[in-house]
Amino acid sequence: MxxxxxxxxxxxxxxxxxxxxxxxxxxxxxxxxxxxxxxxxxxxxxxxxxxxLAPGEEPPQLRAPVPVLRVLDGEVGREFYSQLGFELLWEHRFEPDLPLYQRLRRDEVVLDLSEHYGDGVPGTVVWVPVRDVRALHAELRPRLWAHQRPGLDQDAPGGPTFTVGDPYGNHLRFCQPAG
Incomplete structure (x- = not known):
């Protein structure tokens, strides 16, 4: 084609x-x-x-969005997301005493964590499609804090799903879409 x-x-x-x-x-x-x-x-x-379609000019193309999750302490946020297998790509502060901004990645999922007031809203939900949600659930469940033991909802509307919440009320909803 x-x-x-x-x-x-x-x-x-x-x-x-x-x-x-x-x-x-x-x-x-x-x-x-x-x-x-x-x-x-x-x-x-x-x-x-x-x-x-003129030569040298390509039409605009949307790329995958990068959710910005509000965290109060970037170090705590990064530690939590590293338990989920995310790696730090970069971090930035304008000055040593100013808020931290970080970019993390696991596979194709990229997340930004921000201490900046007004960036993101605590309680945000990010829906993450997964090829094998059962395998991911089995991988992550032992790593999560003792009080957080997410169950796997086999009958969720989008397909089998489980949700993990970070220390600041943000949630990653991992789902294996049908088909």
Whole structure:
């Protein structure tokens, strides 16, 4: 499958469309084929598509969001999330006595922990899809604090799920989506 990211690829798709339709006895002008390709790409017309697909300009692309979780003590937050297998990527303070901001990662999940007032809201829930939630549950349960023993809800609406809460009321909801 070819991904259309520029004008030349879109024009090639229009030529291929004309050729395939012609082989089936359907005649189509090149202009009409360009309009159809533009519509398939989600644009209003060929002029709009060609302007947005101009060489050297890629359309905007959203990336995975990074949740910002409010913590009162970054060291305590980092210690808790390290128990869940997260590793520190970087940390930042503007000055030694100012709030700490950290970025953590485990596999494809990236979280920011912030001591800054106004960053995040304590009690935030982050839904995390997991390939094998039972294996993750078995891995994490022995590591968690004695008072936190999350059960595995087999009948949760999104699929088998368990939730872990950090010391500041934020929750990671691990779920194995169906299908």
């Amino acid at each position: 070819t991904v259309i990211v520029d004008v030349e690829t879109a024009k090639a798709a229009a030529r291929a469309l004309r050729k395939d339709l012609s082989a089936r006895g359907v005649d189509l002008t090149h202009s009409a084929a360009l309009e159809l390709v533009a519509h398939q790409l989600g644009h209003r017309d060929w002029n709009t598509a060609s302007a947005l």
